[in-house]
Every structure is written in structure tokens, then in C-alpha cells.
Amino acid sequence: LRPIHRRxxxxxxxxxxxxxxxxxxxxxxxxSEDRTPxxxxxxxxxERREQAQRTILILCPNKISEKKFLKxxxxxxxxxxxxxxxxFGLYAVVExxxxxxxxxxxxxxxxxxxxTEAAIPFRSxxxxxxxxxxxxxxxxxxxxxxxxxxxxxxxxxFELLCDAESIDDQxxxxxxxxxxxxxxxxxxxxxxxxxxxxxxxxxxxxxxxxFGSSVNSFGKLGCDLDMFLDLDEIGKFNAHKTSGNxxxxxxxxxxxxxxxxxxKILSVIGECLDNxxxxxxxxxxxxxxxxxxxxxxxxxxGFQCDLTTNNRIALKSSELLYIYxxxxxxxxxxxxxxxxxxxxxxxTSSIPGAWITNFSLTxxxxxxxxxxxxxxLPTLDYLKTLADAEDKCIIEGHNCTFICDLNxxxxxxxxxxxxxxxxxxxxxxxxxxxxxxxxxxRQGREQNxxxxxxxxxxxxxxxxxNISKNVSQSQLQKFVDLAxxxxxxxxxxxxxxxxxxxxxxxxxxxxLLPSVAKRVSHDKKKRKKPASExxxxxxxxxxxxxxxxxxTNGKR
Ligand code: CTP
Ligand code: MG
Numbered sequence: 001l002r003p004i005h006r007r008x009x010x011x012x013x014x015x016x017x018x019x020x021x022x023x024x025x026x027x028x029x030x031x032s033e034d035r036t037p038x039x040x041x042x043x044x045x046x047e048r049r050e051q052a053q054r055t056i057l058i059l060c061p062n063k064i065s066e067k068k069f070l071k072x073x074x075x076x077x078x079x080x081x082x083x084x085x086x087x088f089g090l091y092a093v094v095e096x097x098x099x100x101x102x103x104x105x106x107x108x109x110x111x112x113x114x115x116t117e118a119a120i121p122f123r124s125x126x127x128x129x130x131x132x133x134x135x136x137x138x139x140x141x142x143x144x145x146x147x148x149x150x151x152x153x154x155x156x157x158f159e160l161l162c163d164a165e166s167i168d169d170q171x172x173x174x175x176x177x178x179x180x181x182x183x184x185x186x187x188x189x190x191x192x193x194x195x196x197x198x199x200x201x202x203x204x205x206x207x208x209x210x211f212g213s214s215v216n217s218f219g220k221l222g223c224d225l226d227m228f229l230d231l232d233e234i235g236k237f238n239a240h241k242t243s244g245n246x247x248x249x250x251x252x253x254x255x256x257x258x259x260x261x262x263x264k265i266l267s268v269i270g271e272c273l274d275n276x277x278x279x280x281x282x283x284x285x286x287x288x289x290x291x292x293x294x295x296x297x298x299x300x301x302g303f304q305c306d307l308t309t310n311n312r313i314a315l316k317s318s319e320l321l322y323i324y325x326x327x328x329x330x331x332x333x334x335x336x337x338x339x340x341x342x343x344x345x346x347x348t349s350s351i352p353g354a355w356i357t358n359f360s361l362t363x364x365x366x367x368x369x370x371x372x373x374x375x376x377l378p379t380l381d382y383l384k385t386l387a388d389a390e391d392k393c394i395i396e397g398h399n400c401t402f403i404c405d406l407n408x409x410x411x412x413x414x415x416x417x418x419x420x421x422x423x424x425x426x427x428x429x430x431x432x433x434x435x436x437x438x439x440x441x442r443q444g445r446e447q448n449x450x451x452x453x454x455x456x457x458x459x460x461x462x463x464x465x466n467i468s469k470n471v472s473q474s475q476l477q478k479f480v481d482l483a484x485x486x487x488x489x490x491x492x493x494x495x496x497x498x499x500x501x502x503x504x505x506x507x508x509x510x511x512l513l514p515s516v517a518k519r520v521s522h523d524k525k526k527r528k529k530p531a532s533e534x535x536x537x538x539x540x541x542x543x544x545x546x547x548x549x550x551x552t553n554g555k556r
């Protein structure tokens with residue numbers, strides 16, 4: 001069902017444009033077709049955050065009249081936007097035009113009396129709406145249109161791919177079906193904002209900011225929600241603003257290192273989420289990791305959340321990916337397909353381990369697109385040369401400077417099709433000298449590996465780090481084998497001229513089938529079977545792939 005949005009025009013509120021990062025799957029012919037100015041990452045973040053701060057989450061009765069519901073809430077001020085979704089119950093996300101409306105609603109909201117249990121009186125923006133008299137309402141209820149927050153089933157996706165007209169069309173279809181929707185994006189910013197309210201009990205001026213695939217334009221429905229507690233703004237002190245010869249500092253507790261400070265902060269926030277955070281369940285404090293974090297599920301939204309602190313560099317790398325994703329419409333289509341391909345073959349996993357991560361795969365695609373002739377994407381060093389004074393950014397001694405206004409970056413002259421790029425991607429990495437070379441998007445060319453990890457992808461900002469240090473030789477070998485086989489399948493299809501009208505899975509659909517190797521070796525024998533049976537078997541095997549363990553709420 002399509003969501004229905006009712007929009008009042010409110011001065012100073014965010015327009016649909018603030019979607020920014022999630023838009024334009026575009027046509028894939030060239031990267032230069034979309035000339036509309038694109039928002040800077042920082043603008044999108046600022047708008048989304050402000051929008052989330054005047055938004056509330058409500059668990060609604062199942063039987064409800066949408067009209068009355070909106071009328072009731074409008075007592076507190078005009079509503080800019082709203083939608084419903086189903087998780088463990090019916091939820092509404094309601095965005096007021098003004099922040100004051102939220103306070104007005106909170107003032108009229110009571111803390112429930114619990115009978116035998118006791119309620120912790122935390123006044124959040126997560127409400128529970130009850131009907132005083134349910135029989136009246138039932139008679140007038142209308143069917144509430146709900147937004148889907150999870151990706152289409154593998155079966156549906158597979159059918160859509162088989163029905164596409166070309167491989168280019170397949171890649172764009174996959175992107176369209178799997179990318180975060182406007183509503184899911186709103187829910188992600190809202191969830192961060194709700195967590196921020198809890199963290200603000202300790203650190204009133206903190207911000208909880210999403211990063212990673214929720215904001216870098218490469219997020220797939222159901223992906224985790226990475227967020228970090230930003231304490232940088234707290235106590236920022238401008239010496240020029242004070243008069244006289246005095247300088248005032250806060251009296252603070254000192255601890256031996258930055259890492260211990262991070263652990264202490266995350267530990268109390270973790271406790272707080274566990275004890276007082278409405279809807280926060282399964283809180284795990286993983287404080288001894290290289291990057292300490294608190295992991296929890298936000299039950300209503302269904303998001304698996306990873307909360308870290310001091311992660312400004314990761315936010316900057318999210319911005320860089322956002323720019324790469326927005327520069328050319330082929331980038332996201334190719335990244336989504338490669339990620340999906342990797343997942344279908346269990347090259348990636350939701351469990352941490354020796355697997356390649358989605359982040360590494362994205363870097364590989366970016367690197368590959370930098371290597372095309374003419375290049376489809378510029379190098380990071382080039383983006384740095386375009387930067388002006390206001391773009392300058394040094395974080396913890398690392399130079400994270402690059403141009404932030406992506407409208408000033410010239411579109412690529414390269415007109416290669418997605419079909420060709422997909423094929424060439426597999427060929428390129430099927431034959432890459434992983435044993436001696438490192439992947440480096442800063443310079444856009446191979447470098448000698450500085451250390452012997454099987455796969456070396458340089459962190460673009462912390463250049464001494466390898467983002468794929470975890471990947472084992474056997475996992476890398478599996479990637480290479482599958483890449484070669486996938487290239488081979490696409491070449492075979494070229495030779496045999498299979499038409500999209502044939503009954504066989506073709507193009508990208510054929511590549512997503514598990515165990516390409518087996519399929520290839522048995523292909524000749526299998527050709528005798530009726531197509532319908534083959535497709536049935538293939539669908540069965542897709543169903544059992546790990547991606548499908550994602551439940552309908554997108555939780556892993
Ligand atoms: N990151 C990093 N170095 C790593 C791993 C992660 O800098 N070795 C940063 C990246 O900015 C990445 C973010 O942390 O985008 C979140 O990591 P992760 O959740 O693993 O990746 P996502 O890009 O969010 O992809 P996914 O959809 O798989 O969650
Ligand atoms: Mg993530």
C-alpha cells in the first residue's frame with residue numbers, strides 16, 4: 001500500500017527535497033543526466049535532525065480513525081507530515097510543524113499506572129495512544145495505509161529481476177526495491193533523536209547522529225542503524241567572546257585515556273538505555289572492542305542499533321560515500337547489486353567475522369569506478385584539491401578535507417552501461433593482484449600492500465588502517481572464485497544471446513543464485529529439466545540464504 005502523506009505548508013519546515021541522499025535511481029546510461037542541485041551532506045543532516053526533533057512516535061490501537069487521530073493531535077499544533085507502519089502493533093510517526101507542539105502534547109500526557117508493576121516516569125517522545133471507548137471508534141475506522149519498512153521477499157525481487165528488460169534495468173530495479181524509503185529514513189533519524197533525549201539526561205548539549213549506511217545513500221531496507229554520541233559541541237568555548245584576562249573552565253573528572261573516557265560514558269548511557277529507554281531492548285555493552293559500542297534493538301522501529309562515541313571520522317567517511325553516491329547514478333546501482341550478490345553467496349554476513357563487509361565492498365566498487373577510462377569517479381586526492389577554506393577538516397590529526405559542495409564536481413564523460421560495468425567489475429577483481437596490491441581510493445590506483453593481510457583496503461582518512469583486516473585468505477579466495485564465475489556467466493549469456501523473455505533466470509538474477517559454481521558445472525545436465533522446475537529449485541535455495549533470516553521488522 002502506498003503511504004498517504006498529508007502536508008500542510010508550514011513556513012520553515014523541511015520540504016521533500018531534504019530526502020537528498022535517497023533519491024534518483026535515475027537512468028543508468030550516463031551519470032550526467034540529473035542536473036538538479038544536490039544538497040550538501042551537512043545540510044541534509046541538519047534538516048533531518050531538526051525535523052526529527054519535532055517528530056513523535058505513537059503506538060496506536062489497531063482500530064483507529066485516521067481522521068480523528070489527526071484531529072486529536074492537531075490540538076497541539078499543525079502537523080507537517082505523518083505515516084503509519086506495522087511492527088509489533090500499529091505505529092504512527094507524526095511530524096509537527098513546530099517543536100512546541102511536542103511539549104504541549106507531553107504536558108497533557110500521563111504516566112500509566114501499572115497495577116502490580118511500577119512505571120519509571122520518563123517523559124519521552126514515544127507515546128501510547130489508548131481509546132477511552134473502543135466501540136465508538138470501531139464503527140468509524142478506516143483502513144490505515146501502512147508503509148512497508150522491510151525489503152521485498154527474495155521471491156518477489158527475483159521475479160522483478162526476471163521481468164526486467166535489460167541488465168541495466170535489473171540493476172536499477174534492485175536499487176529501487178532495496179534502497180531506504182523516505183519513511184524508513186525518517187524513522188532512522190527519529191530513533192537517533194529519541195536516543196539523544198535519553199543521553200541528554202547526562203549530557204544536555206549532546207547530539208546523537210546517524211552515520212554509516214543509514215546516511216551514506218548505500219543503505220538497504222533492514223540494515224543496522226549506526227549512531228554516535230557527539231559530545232564535541234559541549235563546552236566548546238570561544239575565548240574571543242569573553243572579556244578581560246580570565247578564562248573559565250569546568251571542573252571535571254579526569255581519567256587516564258580517551259578510551260577509558262569513552263568506555264565510562266558508553267557504560268552509563270548503556271545502563272540508561274537499558275533501565276529507562278522506552279522500547280530499547282537487548283542492550284549489550286561491548287566496551288572492549290577496538291571501537292567500544294553499545295548494541296541494542298529499538299523494538300518499535302525494528303532497528304538493530306550500534307551506538308558509539310567520538311566517531312567523527314566515520315561520519316566524514318559517510319559524507320564521502322554520500323558524495324560518491326550522488327555524483328553518478330550508476331554508482332549506487334552497482335554497489336547495491338554487488339552487495340546483494342555478495343550476500344546471496346554468503347560472502348557477507350550479519351555476524352562479525354572473517355567476511356568481507358559491505359563497507360569494504362563499497363570501497364572496491366568506488367575504486368573500480370575510479371579506474372575506468374575515462375574515470376566515472378574522481379579520486380579522494382582530487383576532491384581534496386577542489387576543497388576551499390570552509391571545507392578544511394582535521395579530525396584527531398587526520399586530514400579529512402575534501403570538497404563538500406558536490407555541485408562543483410564535474411560529471412564524468414564516461415558513458416559505459418551498467419551491464420558492462422558489472423561484467424568488468426567481476427573481471428577486474430577476479431584478476432586483481434590481492435597478494436601484492438592494496439586498494440586505495442585516495443589515489444585511485446593500486447599501492448604496494450604495507451602489511452600482509454590477505455585483503456588490504458586503505459581507510460581513506462586513517463591511512464594507516466586497513467578496513468578489511470578481518471578478511472581471511474579463504475574468504476578472499478571465495479570472493480575471487482565467485483567473481484570469476486560471475487564474469488564467465490555474463491560472457492556466456494552474451495554468446496548464447498538469451499533473451500529476457502526466456503523462462504530462465506538471466507543476467508543479475510542468474511548471478512544471485514547460490515552456488516554459481518555448481519550451477520555452471522551442472523548447467524548442461526540441467527538444461528533438460530523443465531524451466532519451471534529449475535526456477536522452483538532455485539527459489540527454494542535463495543529462500544534458505546542468510547539474508548532471509550531478516551524478519552519483517554528488519555531485525556537480524
Ligand atoms: N567503518 C570504518 N572502518 C571499518 C568499518 C566501518 O570506518 N573497518 C565506518 C564506516 O564509515 C561505515 C560505518 O563505520 O560506513 C558503519 O559500519 P558498518 O555498519 O559495518 O557498515 P555500513 O556502511 O553501515 O554498512 P551496513 O549496511 O552493512 O551496515
Ligand atoms: Mg551499518
